[in-house]
Amino acid sequence: MTSRETRTQVVIVGAGPSGLLLGQLLQRQGIDAVILERRSADYVLGRIRAGVLEQGSVDVLEHAGVAARLHAEGMRHDGVEIRFRGRRHRIELKALTGRNVTIYGQTEITRDLMDARVASGAPSVYEAEDVTLHDWDATSPRVSYREHGVVHEIACDFIAGCDGYHGVCRASIPLERQRTFERVYPFGWLGVLADMSPPWAELVYANSECGFALASMRSRTRVRCYVQCPLEDRVEQWSDQRFWDEFRRRMGEEIADRVIGAPSIEKSIAPLRSFVVEPLRFGRMFLAGDAAHIVPPTGAKGLNLAISDVFYLHEALRDFYCARGDRALDEYSIRCLRRIWRAERFSWWMTRQLHQFPGDAFSRRMQETELEYLFDSPAAQESMAENYVGLPLEQAGVSMPV
Numbered sequence: 001m002t003s004r005e006t007r008t009q010v011v012i013v014g015a016g017p018s019g020l021l022l023g024q025l026l027q028r029q030g031i032d033a034v035i036l037e038r039r040s041a042d043y044v045l046g047r048i049r050a051g052v053l054e055q056g057s058v059d060v061l062e063h064a065g066v067a068a069r070l071h072a073e074g075m076r077h078d079g080v081e082i083r084f085r086g087r088r089h090r091i092e093l094k095a096l097t098g099r100n101v102t103i104y105g106q107t108e109i110t111r112d113l114m115d116a117r118v119a120s121g122a123p124s125v126y127e128a129e130d131v132t133l134h135d136w137d138a139t140s141p142r143v144s145y146r147e148h149g150v151v152h153e154i155a156c157d158f159i160a161g162c163d164g165y166h167g168v169c170r171a172s173i174p175l176e177r178q179r180t181f182e183r184v185y186p187f188g189w190l191g192v193l194a195d196m197s198p199p200w201a202e203l204v205y206a207n208s209e210c211g212f213a214l215a216s217m218r219s220r221t222r223v224r225c226y227v228q229c230p231l232e233d234r235v236e237q238w239s240d241q242r243f244w245d246e247f248r249r250r251m252g253e254e255i256a257d258r259v260i261g262a263p264s265i266e267k268s269i270a271p272l273r274s275f276v277v278e279p280l281r282f283g284r285m286f287l288a289g290d291a292a293h294i295v296p297p298t299g300a301k302g303l304n305l306a307i308s309d310v311f312y313l314h315e316a317l318r319d320f321y322c323a324r325g326d327r328a329l330d331e332y333s334i335r336c337l338r339r340i341w342r343a344e345r346f347s348w349w350m351t352r353q354l355h356q357f358p359g360d361a362f363s364r365r366m367q368e369t370e371l372e373y374l375f376d377s378p379a380a381q382e383s384m385a386e387n388y389v390g391l392p393l394e395q396a397g398v399s400m401p402v
């Protein structure tokens with residue numbers, strides 16, 4: 001086995017949205033980076049995940065020069081609906097906050113970023129095996145990996161850990177240097193993707209006696225729908241027929257009448273978890289996106305947080321390479337964590353209000369009271385809307401213009 005050595009400024013581990021977007025933002029600043037991804041590009045593109053973008057995320061993608069298709073094909077939504085025991089309430093996002101959300105799948109963002117990277121000629125290595133971090137705590141870190149049986153080593157100034165919850169970067173840090181916070185929820189989400197013109201104009205979140213359901217979409221011809229399911233369930237237990245029957249039951253009339261159960265083109269079960277690691281910086285290694293935090297999908301914040309993390313990280317690296325010093329690198333963790341904890345709070349709150357939990361009568365009354373308060377109080381609706389459209393990204397202490 002031969003060994004080859006190269007050098008770059010930043011090694012990015014992971015080619016999910018965090019890694020690809022960071023690569024694109026750095027490339028536009030003239031900062032060299034190599035992306036190392038464990039899977040194939042097709043595998044990464046085949047993962048069906050998030051679909052809702054905050055206005056701030058759209059702004060960052062625009063800033064990165066990858067928003068042309070997003071603007072052409074993304075769907076702007078000015079509200080979302082919450083259903084609870086026969087009551088329906090539209091949260092007027094635009095009227096309450098002046099902002100909206102954009103429906104555009106994570107798969108499409110990933111494709112746009114991959115295309116931009118190929119066009120720029122910047123290097124990415126897919127199917128990189130045994131990615132290993134060396135000397136991340138020293139001034140000259142290195143990252144090694146194996147490709148086609150050949151071991152490569154890249155010397156760099158910084159490592160960006162964009163490798164998701166199960167990645168190697170956080171796992172390389174001794175446990176005594178990390179503080180982690182976690183909550184695991186006692187259910188999962190069964191998600192189905194199907195080709196069908198959405199019979200709903202905006203997203204509908206339903207808390208029914210049978211459990212949570214969400215009616216979402218990816219385009220004018222494709223829907224994404226979810227139902228809360230037991231954690232132990234397997235996808236094979238859920239035929240399309242069973243899924244659509246359950247979805248209709250939970251959504252209630254009007255929608256149930258209009259849903260013709262189209263065949264699923266993807267079906268998967270995701271567990272729900274809240275997780276944060278502190279800090280996000282370990283010597284010369286910086287964590288971003290799901291490598292640093294997980295939110296339950298109820299608030300649609302996972303992808304948006306990944307985007308804000310890498311926006312802050314690219315600014316900090318830009319300052320370093322423009323000889324503006326280390327201050328932004330030193331502040332990276334604190335800056336991200338402020339936003340991360342607020343998104344964690346909101347996702348936890350949405351999850352608590354909208355799911356059926358095994359629990360006592362007091363908790364059920366609290367959930368009921370909370371939702372009724374939300375439906376009746378313009379102040380509560382404004383608070384929800386403000387969080388759903390996304391809290392503003394800060395730029396060096398001031399809000400980023402939108």
Ligand code: FAD
Binds near residue numbers: 014015016052297
């Ligand atoms: P990831 O997308 O996980 O990307 C990390 C990348 O690193 C992957 O490509 C992985 O293959 C690679 N990698 C891992 N280990 C290594 C290694 N050792 N070496 C090299 N590469 C490595 N959010 C929402 O807002 N709404 C949703 O509906 C939603 N659904 C989700 C469903 C699932 C099953 C999951 C897992 C997440 C979901 N999310 C959702 C969250 C959202 O998709 C994530 O927040 C987002 O993908 C984070 O992007 P990331 O780039 O940080 O991480």
Ligand code: PHB
Binds near residue numbers: 298
């Ligand atoms: C999705 O479309 O996949 C989606 C939308 C909103 C959420 C979660 C997932 O809160």
